[in-house]
Amino acid sequence: MLRINLKDHLNKKGVLEPKSASIFNFIEFISLLVAASTSKHFKRFNPSCFSCGSHVTSIITLAERMIVWQCNRCEKEGIISHWHGTLWDMSNKENKLNS
Numbered sequence: 001m002l003r004i005n006l007k008d009h010l011n012k013k014g015v016l017e018p019k020s021a022s023i024f025n026f027i028e029f030i031s032l033l034v035a036a037s038t039s040k041h042f043k044r045f046n047p048s049c050f051s052c053g054s055h056v057t058s059i060i061t062l063a064e065r066m067i068v069w070q071c072n073r074c075e076k077e078g079i080i081s082h083w084h085g086t087l088w089d090m091s092n093k094e095n096k097l098n099s
């Protein structure tokens with residue numbers, strides 16, 4: 001289980017700044033997954049698995065605190081926390097657009 005606090009990998013402007021260059025692809029995958037998971041419109045555009053390129057499914061858990069994801073092929077899985085209010089959190093942005 002890969003546990004990620006998204007805010008650990010953002011700079012002060014809220015832009016992706018992974019703690020090490022070697023995990024950039026993984027953190028980029030995580031950020032796109034947050035956007036897909038929190039968007040009503042782009043749900044079907046979940047990014048491909050950072051490891052094997054296969055289909056990934058994701059859900060938002062109780063009280064929308066965590067995003068849990070799993071790859072259907074290589075069975076990598078993880079939990080994303082602290083994604084609220086980041087650039088990739090689409091939940092509030094779409095509500096504002098619709099109202």
Ligand SMILES: [Zn+2]
Nearest residue numbers: 049052071074
């Ligand atoms: Zn995979």
